[in-house]
Amino acid sequence: MAAFLVAIVLPLTACGxxxxxxxxxxxxxxxxxxxxxxxxxxxxDGYLDSHPEHATAPIVxxxxxxxxxxxxxxxxxxxxxxxxxxxxxxxxxxxLDGLFDDSVRAERFVxxxxxxxxxxxxxxxAASARRxxxxxxxxxxxxxxxx
Numbered sequence: 001m002a003a004f005l006v007a008i009v010l011p012l013t014a015c016g017x018x019x020x021x022x023x024x025x026x027x028x029x030x031x032x033x034x035x036x037x038x039x040x041x042x043x044x045d046g047y048l049d050s051h052p053e054h055a056t057a058p059i060v061x062x063x064x065x066x067x068x069x070x071x072x073x074x075x076x077x078x079x080x081x082x083x084x085x086x087x088x089x090x091x092x093x094x095x096l097d098g099l100f101d102d103s104v105r106a107e108r109f110v111x112x113x114x115x116x117x118x119x120x121x122x123x124x125x126a127a128s129a130r131r132x133x134x135x136x137x138x139x140x141x142x143x144x145x146x147x
Contacts, residue, residue, distance in 0.1 A: 027051075029067040030109075030126065037143025039109075039126040041065075048122065055120035058082070058113040062092040065123060066109060073106075074098025089114050090121070103146035106131040 027047045031040050044065055048055040054064040059080050063069075068076060073096035082090040090113045097106040112125040132138055132146035 027054075027064055027067065029070065030065055030128075033128045033143060035143065037127045037129050039128060041123045041126050044123050048120065052120060055122070058090040058092050058111075058121050061113060061121050061123060062094060062109075062111050065111065065126070066094055068094070071096055072100045089124075101133070103133055103136045104130045105133045106141070108141045 027044070031043070033039050044061075047064075048061065051064075054061055059078055062078065062080075068078075075095075075097045077093075077095045077097075079093045080090055081093075082088065092111045092113065094109045094111070095106060096108075099105060099107065107128060107130045109126060109128045111123060113121045114124050115121050127143075129141035129143050130146060131141050137146040138144060
């Protein structure tokens with residue numbers, strides 16, 4: 001199966017809704033991961049139902065799900081991998097490196113998206129892993145906490 005790779009650097013200040021908070025329908029960001037690094041994505045579908053402008057592409061939805069406009073990483077990378085035809089599942093990997101945290105150096109999110117018949121994208125699964133600061137735990141991306 002052929003695949004293509006897209007890497008972009010986002011101007012993160014432009015990723016917000018543009019109009020400030022919409023109240024209760026504004027997506028607050030991803031839930032905390034469980035002990036295996038999995039994130040519950042069920043609530044995000046409801047958000048996308050009422051905000052179809054964020055369901056137009058996997059990278060757009062990933063940016064909103066993670067609220068990249070609120071990150072404090074020195075470097076943010078977003079990579080999308082899909083089939084050559086651009087249909088079928090798409091995996092978006094977001095890496096936040098150089099976090100301003102005394103324990104966690106970097107965090108990586110792997111988000112799986114599927115396109116519905118209406119052309120909108122939906123998040124089907126999400127996982128996170130972190131890399132600890134030197135001397136504060138594991139140096140590979142793992143869901144285990146840093147100390």
